[in-house]
Amino acid sequence: MNSEHPPTTRKATNWCGTQITLDRNEADQAPFDDNMAAVPEGKQSYPCVTQDGVMPTIGVPPEASGGSKWSGGSGLMVGNKELIPRWAKPANLLYYVVKDGFSDDDFQYTAKSFQEAADEWNTLAFGVNISATTDRAKANFLVKYYDPKDPKVGTLARAFFPNRVGDVLVYRKTLVESYWRNVLKNSLLHEIGHIIGLRHEFANDPDPKIAGQNIESLAHLFGTVNPHSVMSYDDVNYINDLDKKDVKAFYELPNRTTINGVPITDYMPKPLEQK
Structure with a gap:
């Protein structure tokens, strides 16, 4: 943890609406050797809104590029039980901010905050660069305003993972409540983390609300303990x-590297005009 960023209290458990999924788009997958086994097909969602459902993940250790012995801990969380999605390097992801729904001020503020957050990730130079485009058809994803119409909804934003590209949604709550508006860029840092393939820091935690959950259904735990990731x-x-170190190590691993038998699968960005 950087000393200039002290730990803070935790958000409500439903603030980030991003879901893990096994859906694959064959057109988005980077080529790999024919003698490598394909990832099993399937469609199964693991909502990370309230930690409901089985949420197995894989963690990457700080020594990811060397050594055969993995150490335990809750470090960088990526993937699920059958698939670890990631972008093929070099990946230049383009996004387009849709004006509909935003006020003029909110539109400008959201666009500025998203690019500031993207720039922080870009400075890591780990192989993925994210930038805005004025041509919607050439964008790989959209950033949109979303009003759920229910004041009890506590979600601030929603993103996606590399294996199933969707829209980034900025919820009304994060723009109308001054506290969340002031830290929009920070919330978007988290959402972009999902876009590059990261799961929640707590995605391997047992959930006592899930009937019949057992150790086999939980994550493989690797890496540096990082509670304030x-x-x-x-x-x-x-x-x-620690985020910086682990993200770089994760993206240095070759495509199709297996971690505990689960393959890393690289995906190629696809413009909206081809979808």
Whole structure:
């Protein structure tokens, strides 16, 4: 944890609406050797809104590029039980901010905040660069305003993972409540973490509400303990030093590397005009 970013209280457990999924788009998958086994097909969602459902994940250790012995811990969380999605390097992801629904001020503020958050990730130079485009058809994903119409909804934003590209949604709550508006860029740092393939820091935690959950259904735990990762539910999210180290190590691993028998699968960005 960087000393200039002290730990903060945790957000409500439903603030980030991103879901893990096994859906695959064959057109988005990077080529790999014919003698490598394909990832099993399937469609099964693991909502991360309230930690409902089985949410197995894989963690990458700090020594990811060397050694055969993995150490335990809740470090960088990526993937699920059958698939670890990631972008094929070099990936240049383009996004387009849709004006519909935003006020003029909110539109400008959201666009500025998203690019500031993207720039922080871009400075890591780990193989993925994210930038805005004025040509919607050439964008790989959209950033949109979303009003759920229910004041009890506590979600602030929603993103996606590399194997199933969707829209980034900025919820009304995060723009109308001054506290969340002031830290929009920080919340978007977290959402972009999902876009590059990261799961929640707590995605391997047992959930006592799930009947019959057992150790086999939980995550494989690897890496450096990082309770205040950018992927945590701290009120204000920052990319800390351990995040930087683990993300770089994760993206240095070759495509189709298996971690505990689960393959990393690289995906090629696809423009909206081809979807």
